[in-house]
Amino acid sequence: MTLPINAYFKGKIIPYSEAKIGILTHGFNYGTAVFAGIRAYWNAEHQQLYLFRPLDHYQRFLNSAKLLQMDLGETPQSLTQITIDLLRRDGYKQDIYIRPIAYKADETIGVRLHNLHDEFAIAALPFERYIQNDTSAHVTFSSWRRVDDNMIPARGKISGAYVNSAFIKTDAVLSGYDEALVLTQDGHVSEGSAMNVFIVKDGVLITPPVTDNILEGIIRRSVIELAQTELKLSVVERSIDRTEVYLCDELFLTGSAAQIVAITQIDHRPIGKGKMGEITAQLRLLFDDAIRARLPGYTKWNTAVYDKI
Numbered sequence: 001m002t003l004p005i006n007a008y009f010k011g012k013i014i015p016y017s018e019a020k021i022g023i024l025t026h027g028f029n030y031g032t033a034v035f036a037g038i039r040a041y042w043n044a045e046h047q048q049l050y051l052f053r054p055l056d057h058y059q060r061f062l063n064s065a066k067l068l069q070m071d072l073g074e075t076p077q078s079l080t081q082i083t084i085d086l087l088r089r090d091g092y093k094q095d096i097y098i099r100p101i102a103y104k105a106d107e108t109i110g111v112r113l114h115n116l117h118d119e120f121a122i123a124a125l126p127f128e129r130y131i132q133n134d135t136s137a138h139v140t141f142s143s144w145r146r147v148d149d150n151m152i153p154a155r156g157k158i159s160g161a162y163v164n165s166a167f168i169k170t171d172a173v174l175s176g177y178d179e180a181l182v183l184t185q186d187g188h189v190s191e192g193s194a195m196n197v198f199i200v201k202d203g204v205l206i207t208p209p210v211t212d213n214i215l216e217g218i219i220r221r222s223v224i225e226l227a228q229t230e231l232k233l234s235v236v237e238r239s240i241d242r243t244e245v246y247l248c249d250e251l252f253l254t255g256s257a258a259q260i261v262a263i264t265q266i267d268h269r270p271i272g273k274g275k276m277g278e279i280t281a282q283l284r285l286l287f288d289d290a291i292r293a294r295l296p297g298y299t300k301w302n303t304a305v306y307d308k309i
Helices: 027-030 055-066 077-088 161-173 218-229 242-247 278-291
Strands: 006-009 010-015 033-035 039-045 048-050 096-104 119-124 137-145 179-183 189-190 196-201 204-207 234-237 248-256 259-266 302-304
Touching: 006 077, 010 119, 010 196, 027 096, 027 234, 033 055, 039 055, 048 077, 055 096, 055 218, 077 119, 077 161, 077 242, 096 259, 137 161, 161 179, 161 218, 179 218, 189 242, 204 218, 204 278, 218 248, 242 248, 242 302, 248 278, 259 278
Parallel strands: 137 179, 137 259, 204 234
Antiparallel strands: 006 010, 006 119, 033 096, 039 048, 039 096, 048 302, 096 119, 179 189, 196 204, 196 248, 248 259
C-alpha cells in the first residue's frame, strides 16, 4: 500500500513521515480514539477531484468524538477546508481515501475519558477496491456478535470497537470467504465486518434499522435516496432474520471504503440466481455517477478540491 505524502498533524500540514505519536499515547493504548473514512473521486473529464459528502462525514466524526467526551474546536466546514488544503498539497489525480482520526493524546497510564487532551490528524492516500471481488462476493455468518450500544456505541466510529470487526473479518477471510455478516445479541442481522447490509425481496429494498447496532452509514443513506428517487423502490428499515438472507433475491453491502459490494453466495448457498442482481447493478452504476459528479441533481454531494483553471 502506498503511504500518504503529507498529513495534517497538530495544527499544520507536514510530511507524513514526521507525524508521530508516543507509544504511551492514551488513544494508542486504550482505543480512546474515533475516526472517519471519506472518499475523494477523480473525474478525468472534469479534471477534478471530488470529495463525497464531506460535511456529512465530518458531522458524524464530531458526533463520534462527542461520545468520547472530545471537544476538537472544529466544525464540519472547518474540517472540510483542512482536508481540501491537504489534498491540494498532495496533488492527487486519482481516487483517494481520507482518514481523519481524533484521539486522547496524553502519554499517561489510566483508563478514563475525562481530564485528557484531545488531538486530531488527517491523512490521505490512493485507494481503489476494499473488497477485490466486489461484484460476486462470498460471505458467511460470523460466530462473533456485533458490539451492543450499551457496551461500545456502534453508531460511533470508535477505534477500540473495531477489534470486534477485526475478529469478524479475519475469521471469514481465513476460512475462504470475502466477508462476513454479523448478528446482534438477539440474533438479527446487523452489519458486515464494517459495512451496512441491504437485501432485496420481491422488489423491496430492506436494511436493518439504526437501533440494530449499526453504524449510521453515509453511503447507506445515499443508497436509500438513490433507490427511492431514481429507481422508485420501496425502502424498509426493519430487523432482518438470518434465514431471510438465505431466501432473499439480492444482497449487497455498502460503506465508504467498500462502496457497493454485490454478494452472490452466503454459507455456500446462492443468493437469488447466484449472480449480481439487477437492482444491485443499477445502484452501483447510479452510485458511481453520483460520486464522480456525473449524476444531475446530486452534485450537492460533491465538493471540488481543485480551483478551476
